[in-house]
Amino acid sequence: MDVAILAHEKFPDLAKTATGVLRYGDRNVVAVIDRDRAGERVKDHLAGDVRDAPIVAGMDEVPAADALLIGISPIGGGFEESWRGDVRAALERGCDVISGLHYFLADDEEFAALAAEYGADLWDVRKPPEDLSVAEGIAGEVDAEVVLTVGTDCSVGKMTATMELARAAREAGHDACVIPTGQTGIMIEGWGNPVDRVVSDFTAGAVEEMVVERGGEYDYLFVEGQGSIVHPAYSAVTCGILHGAAPDLLVLCHEAGREAIHGYESFELPPISEYVDLYESLAAPVAPAPVVAGTLNTAGLEEGAAGEAIAAYEAELDAPATDPIRRDAADLLEAVL
Amino acid sequence: MDVAILAHEKFPDLAKTATGVLRYGDRNVVAVIDRDRAGERVKDHLAGDVRDAPIVAGMDEVPAADALLIGISPIGGGFEESWRGDVRAALERGCDVISGLHYFLADDEEFAALAAEYGADLWDVRKPPEDLSVAEGIAGEVDAEVVLTVGTDCSVGKMTATMELARAAREAGHDACVIPTGQTGIMIEGWGNPVDRVVSDFTAGAVEEMVVERGGEYDYLFVEGQGSIVHPAYSAVTCGILHGAAPDLLVLCHEAGREAIHGYESFELPPISEYVDLYESLAAPVAPAPVVAGTLNTAGLEEGAAGEAIAAYEAELDAPATDPIRRDAADLLEAVL
Numbered sequence: 279m280d281v282a283i284l285a286h287e288k289f290p291d292l293a294k295t296a297t298g299v300l301r302y303g304d305r306n307v308v309a310v311i312d313r314d315r316a317g318e319r320v321k322d323h324l325a326g327d328v329r330d331a332p333i334v335a336g337m338d339e340v341p342a343a344d345a346l347l348i349g350i351s352p353i354g355g356g357f358e359e360s361w362r363g364d365v366r367a368a369l370e371r372g373c374d375v376i377s378g379l380h381y382f383l384a385d386d387e388e389f390a391a392l393a394a395e396y397g398a399d400l401w402d403v404r405k406p407p408e409d410l411s412v413a414e415g416i417a418g419e420v421d422a423e424v425v426l427t428v429g430t431d432c433s434v435g436k437m438t439a440t441m442e443l444a445r446a447a448r449e450a451g452h453d454a455c456v457i458p459t460g461q462t463g464i465m466i467e468g469w470g471n472p473v474d475r476v477v478s479d480f481t482a483g484a485v486e487e488m489v490v491e492r493g494g495e496y497d498y499l500f501v502e503g504q505g506s507i508v509h510p511a512y513s514a515v516t517c518g519i520l521h522g523a524a525p526d527l528l529v530l531c532h533e534a535g536r537e538a539i540h541g542y543e544s545f546e547l548p549p550i551s552e553y554v555d556l557y558e559s560l561a562a563p564v565a566p567a568p569v570v571a572g573t574l575n576t577a578g579l580e581e582g583a584a585g586e587a588i589a590a591y592e593a594e595l596d597a598p599a600t601d602p603i604r605r606d607a608a609d610l611l612e613a614v615l
Numbered sequence: 616m617d618v619a620i621l622a623h624e625k626f627p628d629l630a631k632t633a634t635g636v637l638r639y640g641d642r643n644v645v646a647v648i649d650r651d652r653a654g655e656r657v658k659d660h661l662a663g664d665v666r667d668a669p670i671v672a673g674m675d676e677v678p679a680a681d682a683l684l685i686g687i688s689p690i691g692g693g694f695e696e697s698w699r700g701d702v703r704a705a706l707e708r709g710c711d712v713i714s715g716l717h718y719f720l721a722d723d724e725e726f727a728a729l730a731a732e733y734g735a736d737l738w739d740v741r742k743p744p745e746d747l748s749v750a751e752g753i754a755g756e757v758d759a760e761v762v763l764t765v766g767t768d769c770s771v772g773k774m775t776a777t778m779e780l781a782r783a784a785r786e787a788g789h790d791a792c793v794i795p796t797g798q799t800g801i802m803i804e805g806w807g808n809p810v811d812r813v814v815s816d817f818t819a820g821a822v823e824e825m826v827v828e829r830g831g832e833y834d835y836l837f838v839e840g841q842g843s844i845v846h847p848a849y850s851a852v853t854c855g856i857l858h859g860a861a862p863d864l865l866v867l868c869h870e871a872g873r874e875a876i877h878g879y880e881s882f883e884l885p886p887i888s889e890y891v892d893l894y895e896s897l898a899a900p901v902a903p904a905p906v907v908a909g910t911l912n913t914a915g916l917e918e919g920a921a922g923e924a925i926a927a928y929e930a931e932l933d934a935p936a937t938d939p940i941r942r943d944a945a946d947l948l949e950a951v952l
Contacts, residue, residue: 354749355816380816412691415847415879474816479692479717481815481851507854508900510752514818514855521850542752548900559893563845563885 281376282309282340283349284364289315289333290323291577294433295378296349298462300329302441307331309340310349311364325577326603337367345374351461353541355380355404365389374399378461380475403461404472406484413482418524418565420493422455425614426525426567427503428557430547431540432512434533435602436503437462439573442607443529443614444500450611454498457488459519463502474504474515481518489523498615501525507556510542517560524565527614528557530595533575534587550594571613572599618713619646619677620686621701626652626670627660628914631770632715633686635799637666639778644668646677647686648701662914663940674704682711688798690878692717692741702726711736715798717812740798741809743821750819755861755902757830759792762951763862763904764840765894767884768877769849771870772939773840774799776910779944780866780951781837787948791835794825796856800839811841811852818855826860835952838862844893847879854897861902864951865894867932870912871924887931908950909936 283300285293289312300307300320307329310320316335320328334340346368352358357379365383368375369392375383382402383389393400417424425443427436440456440463447454456463458470471484485501492499501523505512530553539545548556554569561567572595576584584604592599600609620637622630626649637644637657644666647657653672657665671677683705689695694716702720705712706729712720719739720726730737754761762780764773777793777800784791793800795807808821822838829836838860842849867890876882885893891906898904909932913921921941929936937946 380814413848415876415882474814476815477717477811478813478815478818478852478855479811479849482848507897510858510861510901511750511819512816513858513901514851515815517844517854518815518851521847524847539752545752545901552896552900556896559889560844560897563889564847564850564882 279305279345280308280343281305281345281347282311282337282343283307283347284311284361285349286312286361287314288312288350293350294437295351295462295465297324298437299347299349299465300324300331301327301438302466308343309334311336311340337364343373345376347465348375348377348379351378357381357386366392369393369396369398372396372398374401376401376403376465378403378465380404403464404475406472406476410471410476410480410484410487412479413486413522417486417489417522420489422493422496422499423527423615424489424493424499424501424523424525425527425529426501426520426523427529427531428516428520429503429506430530430532430550430553431506431536432509433540434531434536435573435575436531439529439531439602439607440500440502441466442602443610446606446608446611447498447500447615450608452498452615453496454500455492455496457485457492457499457501457523459485459502459504473519474512478514481515482522485519485522507560508548509539510545520557520561521564525561525567528561528567528569529610529614530554530557530569530572532572532591534579534584550591554595569595569597571597571610574599574601576601576604616642616682617645617680618642618682618684619648619674619680620644620684621648621698622686623649623698624651625649625687630687631774632688632799632802634661635774636684636686636802637661637668638664639803645680646671648673648677674701680710682713684802685712685714685716688716694718694723703729706730706733706735709733709735711738713738713740713802715740715802717741740801741812743809743813747808747813747817747821747824749816750823750859754823754826754859757826759830759833759836760864760952761826761830761836761838761860761862762864762866763838763857763860764866764868765853765857766840766843767867767869767887767890768843768873769846770877771868771873772910772912773868776866776868776939776944777837777839778803779939780947783943783945783948784835784952787945789835789952790833791837792829792833794822794829794836794838794860796822796839797841810856811849815851818852819859822856822859844897845885846876847882857894857898858901862898862904865898865904865906866947866951867891867894867906867909869909869928871916871921887928891932906932906934908934908947911936911938913938913941
């Protein structure tokens with residue numbers, strides 16, 4: 279399937295869905311749409327093992343494609359009206375539109391009408407299934423070892439760490455599966471419950487259901503964490519995933535240099551050791567899970583500084599850490615498996 | 616308004632909505648419906664300052680009433696088919712039906728048709744407003760002192776503690792308001808967001824919105840907590856309320872003798888001191904809030920044993936505690952205000 283990815287004014291650093299799909303998806307990406315970077319290429323901005331594609335200013339410059347994928351999600355998950363022209367143009371070309379926004383495109387009258395007229399599908403990834411319910415407290419009973427990525431904040435690399443760890447485990451010959459909990463993970467894996475969009479009482483249940491479903495088929499489940507346990511807005515989802523997944527082990531994800539909650543700058547991040555204590559003490563009454571490793575996003579640093587930052591992070595964590603993009607998640611397998 | 620309260624097989628100990636409305640609501644209760652206790656009276660079971668009413672076996676034995684209120688909510692919030700006859704009978708008499716279930720009566724074809732036919736209203740209290748969004752992290756900025764009740768488990772007395780503390784504060788001459796977060800609180804207060812039913816990403820935001828709305832009008836806000844931070848299914852809601860309300864103080868609520876999570880008996884409750892540490896350390900990065908007092912539900916104990924249990928609980932908490940039903944929430948005001 280050939281897709282174009284919309285990421286206006288946000289590519290690459292604030293377009294984590296776009297970069298996740300470019301790195302880990304199996305769709306062919308024909309273009310990224312970002313009016314601020316038109317004429318550049320994906321490879322100008324993203325290092326490592328990633329699909330390349332041209333960056334264009336709008337849907338009218340995109341070559342033949344089967345779908346337009348919304349690759350950015352502002353705080354709150356709303357639809358930006360400045361994207362409407364591109365979505366309209368995609369539908370008028372018969373392209374499906376795949377979106378992980380809280381705002382459902384299928385509920386937008388203009389998009390629904392255009393989709394019907396041109397025979398295109400609107401796939402709102404964040405629309406949860408109808409049959410979710412409360413957790414039963416049984417995820418801890420699965421045979422698989424469950425590894426959960428947790429974070430110091432949003433957008434510090436939990437999804438990336440999950441994908442890279444699962445890939446490294448598979449390359450090392452293990453039977454490993456990703457449990458996707460957010461829009462990007464679901465777009466990449468092609469299944470999953472959008473845990474941040476379910477009824478709040480069903481948060482843990484939405485994760486437990488997936489862990490139980492896959493826990494008998496695989497030796498290792500890598501559960502994609504969300505948010506942060508100290509986030510003023512999103513900690514509920516983080517906590518629900520922690521207890522719903524009942525993990526055996528935790529991997530703490532952080533971005534080098536991050537000092538305050540993104541978008542909530544009056545809230546300083548606590549020390550790394552406090553995160554370790556918080557996650558472990560909160561996990562313990564439901565399912566004890568030590569923090570056994572860490573990932574550090576060092577994309578903003580030069581190589582020398584990155585190495586120093588990783589070493590410092592390892593010391594704070596008292597556990598092995600790496601940047602899974604700059605280095606290799608396989609470095610953590612010994613601690614995690 | 617004259618109401619009947621449905622509480623089949625659960626009155627009084629497992630019917631917290633029923634008992635909450637009997638104790639704190641301003642509606643006149645003409646009957647409680649519980650087929651297991653027909654012929655008895657409310658006062659046979661509930662101590663303290665509570666409305667009395669006869670207990671009957673079904674809606675056909677209820678005298679003239681304006682509404683039937685569903686006073687029980689099973690784990691999961693589903694509708695029990697054994698209640699259908701009573702709801703049907705109420706609607707056929709033109710009674711409104713008020714429900715706090717996750718299952719919306721207005722979406723039930725038979726009930727919707729009967730309500731239309733007989734001119735009755737179906738009020739699904741747990742249906743959240745459409746305009747909720749993510750928290751902005753601003754609840755900590757309100758002028759009012761915010762007191763949040765937190766718990767060791769579900770159904771340990773958080774709603775009761777909230778109502779009793781607010782009442783005691785008002786009786787002592789303070790300008791105090793309840794921030795209701797659950798179906799019972801909303802039924803009693805006549806407003807509020809059903810936090811356990813909102814989109815999980817909006818959990819904190821649904822509480823913050825209420826705190827901000829009332830925080831300029833009152834000196835004290837008593838926020839009704841939900842669940843428990845160690846609950847395998849409901850901790851997400853607890854965590855979202857903790858961070859969304861950004862409380863100044865916490866009151867830890869517990870039931871004497873409770874040793875395991877209700878309905879999840881393989882999960883033992885941690886020691887009280889661990890709860891204090893967990894709630895305080897989780898609150899701190901967003902809004903520091905010490906546990907300054909406790910409430911203990913001693914309904915299952917004789918007077919002597921109750922006194923001993925309260926004294927033991929105070930020692931574990933290292934803070935004053937009381938049973939607000941058996942004793943008086945006013946005993947805690949010095950610690951809380």
